[in-house]
Amino acid sequence: MAHIYIFSPSSAVRDKAAFRRGVRRLQAMGHEVELDPAVLASHMRFAGDDATRMAAIGRAAASAADIALISRGGYGLTRILPGLPYKAMARAIERGTHFVGLSDFTALNLSMLTRTGQITWQGPALGEDFGPASAPDDIMQACFDDLLAGQGEGAGWQLPATEAVIQTRVRDAVLWGGNLTVLCSMLGTPFFPAIDKGVLFLEDVGEHPYRIERMLTQLLHAGVLSRQKALLLGQFTQFKPVPGHDKGFKLATVVEWLRRQIKVPVLTGLPFGHVPTKVLLPVGARVDLVTEGRDALMVWGHV
Structure with missing residues (x-):
């Protein structure tokens, strides 16, 4: 069983049904799913104002989770790049946390590489990949499981x-x-x-x-x-x-x-x-x- 921390660093979650399905599916797989307190926050088109989303990233880094997984992409990370907790995220990665996401998450991937040299992951998002009405894709699921098991090569x-x-x-x-x-x-x-x-x-x-x-x-x-x-x-x-x-x-x-x-x-x-x-x-x-x-x-x- 893995500890998965769900946070929202970019756009607000609008598809609550997909969000809930994603959480249930991860839980059904035996994982401990922890939701950031601001995961469903909304400020204009964002998942909370800039300070709220930066704090969420900090909590993800402090969670000691195996995977810190974004709820969704959208837009919002590039405007807060100067204030991200890079040292805290780097320490979290060294302790074994994998930061995973795609789309707008590219901004965090690249800025982390520039600032710290640490590896982060391009991969699924909760709603898009674990929350669709149909079952999650087998290949995506297998790659996700490999990451959790430390076997992806x-x-x-x-x-x-x-x-x-x-x-x-x-x-x-x-x-x-x-x-x-x-x-x-x-x-x-x-x-x-x-x-x-x-x-x-x-x-x-x-x-x-x-x-x-x-x-x-x-x-x-x-x-x-x-x-x-x-x-x-x-x-x-x-x-x-x-x-x-x-x-x-x-x-x-x-x-x-x-x-x-x-x-x-x-x-x-x-x-x-x-x-x-x-x-x-x-x-x-x-x-x-x-x-x-x-x-x-x-x-x-x-x-």
């Missing part, structure tokens, strides 16, 4: 059959990344990691391919992409195409364009993003990455 996936095979070999590179929009919003700030020769992974939701290309262009012109050993593209979902205007411009167009701009391998199909099937990824861990035909394997060992 890597992630594998198959590259899409529609793309040419790209043979890739990367050794001992820092894994970093997360939500593309959040990551781009941190560029040029003291919270953006200066990672050279890393493995950068990206995902997003609700962003049309032209917006994805525009953000990738920003990273390209800033020199971020060319400094990496590999770029992994996860799932880009829930956008609305404009058939009468796009004229064939789609996500595959963006990928093809990107590969012409940089010599870095660009691998797609990573099972991560705002989708049910997602792996857990340790931001800041050193990884090896290899492809054999269409099979891709990324290994970080025990972290």
Whole structure:
């Protein structure tokens, strides 16, 4: 049985039914679920005002939980990055707490890496992944269980059959990344990691391919992409195409364009993003990455 602390560092929880289902499911798995006192707080669109959410992160760090799991993403972390309790979170991680989340949580992942060098995780959120009306995804659940058991050592996936095979070999590179929009919003700030020769992974939701290309262009012109050993593209979902205007411009167009701009391998199909099937990824861990035909394997060992 694990101790899981649920906190809300970003947007307010609006789907209370999914929240309750998520808590019940974790409890049914035998876990001790502790709810932050402000987990359901609401201030405008946020889960409490800035001070409330910073205090919640501090309580998560002090909880001695095995996993500190966000209730949901949304927006709110970038505006409080200067005030986060980095030393307390670093001590919590050293004692064995894993901070887990995605989407807006990318801001915490990257700022923690910049300020402390400690590993935090991109993974599920309570409502989105443990609280849907259907059962949680088996792969997500297995990866979550592996983290709890200290057994997660890597992630594998198959590259899409529609793309040419790209043979890739990367050794001992820092894994970093997360939500593309959040990551781009941190560029040029003291919270953006200066990672050279890393493995950068990206995902997003609700962003049309032209917006994805525009953000990738920003990273390209800033020199971020060319400094990496590999770029992994996860799932880009829930956008609305404009058939009468796009004229064939789609996500595959963006990928093809990107590969012409940089010599870095660009691998797609990573099972991560705002989708049910997602792996857990340790931001800041050193990884090896290899492809054999269409099979891709990324290994970080025990972290």
